Structures are given as C-alpha cells and as structure tokens.
Amino acid sequence: MDAMDIYRRLLNHFGKQDWWPVEHGFRPREFEIIAGAVLTQNTNWSNVRKALKRMERAGFLSPRAVAEAGSKQLEEAVRPSGFYRQKAERLKMLSQFIESFGSFGEFRKSVTREELLSLKGIGPETADSILLYALGRRVFVIDAYTLRIFSRLGFRQWDSYEEWRKFFENEVLEDTGLYMQYHALIVEHAKMFCRKKPLCSSCPLADACARKA
C-alpha cells in the first residue's frame, strides 16, 4: 500500500473536500486564502470564517489595506479567530512583505518558501499552505496529523516536516489539485477518527494502522 492508495481510500470515504480555493462554490481571492492560512493557526475554521467576514466588512482583504491598517482596527476585525493580537501583527508583516514585491503578481511569481519561513509567525504549515492553496505551487502540506497517521501506517519513522514533505513530493507525482485534496482529506480524517474517543472500527485506514483502540 502506497501513498496513492491511502489517498484513494480517503477520497472514497470522504469525497472531494470544499477547501480553498473552492469553498462555497466561489473562488476566493488569493489574499483571502493567505489571510485564512494565518488565521487558522491552531484555530477552528468556523472562527476563521467570522474573522474573514469582519476583515471583508472593514475593507481589509487586500495586502495594501492590511499593510496600511491601524493595529487596533485590524485586531478588532480579526478578533473572533483568537490569538488576535499575534495574528493581526503577523498579517500586517506578511502584507508589508507582499507589498515589497511591487505587485501581487510579482510576489506570486518570485517568492520563495525560505522567504516566507523567515517571517515571524509563518511556520512550515502556514508557508506551505500559502504556497499550495494561494499560489498554486506543487508543495505538499505536512501537519501534525500527517506525521501521526503515516507513522502509524508504517511508512517511515521521521519526525520532521521537511523529511515528510520531501517524501510525499517524491512519492506523489500528481498535480497541485490532488495535493490540495490530499491535505484536506488528511485533516478531515484526523478530525473524524483520531480525536478523543478514537473511532478506529469505522476508519477506512484501520486495517493498516498500528494503533488499535
């Protein structure tokens, strides 16, 4: 059983996911995806949605608007997503960084993963989510769930995002659309089966998983 077999099982069980950039059947602007990637750090998506709505109402859904926004107004808009002071600051720094490219097109074309990671508050998962979901780069997004699940499935024993990311990018030679679906499916699987009382009996990966509960 390889990584594509796992993908097919998850897709068969959960169906296609309505994650970015196709949530609610409309295509959000790239900056909306970028803001969501920051706002969702350790945060339920329903709270992120509230914050994005407030950002929209306040006119903060563009890099320039956020880069020039007053800190208090930005914090107030972002508040429902939690950690709101940090997140307002991170969004502001990130927006100023985007602005420094001169245009969003230039940012999309030439920004590197290392540059994103060098920004305070942008770690591996946030950077990779931006690169994949907002910029369409073929980057496999790794999160804590991915490490747990694929370790239990007996793939490898690494514990670093970097090693797992390279593994998937060499193992899964597909397009960015599949990468988007795959990460979303992994998260859905974790929410459904690997939280609190594990529901391994109905898990589509149970037969291959080392964890028995």
Place this chain on the structure above:
DNA sequence: CGCCAGGGCCATA
C-alpha cells in the same frame, strides 16, 4: 463546565 481547534514563538535545560 472543560476541552480543543486546518501553529508557531520563546525560554529553559
């Protein structure tokens, strides 16, 4: 009421 979410930073040892 307590738990925790589509993380990441920083201090400490």
Place this chain on the structure above:
DNA sequence: TATGGCCATGGC
C-alpha cells in the same frame, strides 16, 4: 534539540 508555557475566541 527538545519539551512546556503562552497566545484567545467560540462551538460543543
């Protein structure tokens, strides 16, 4: 390098 505390709101 590896844990642990911290950030904070809203849903259940």
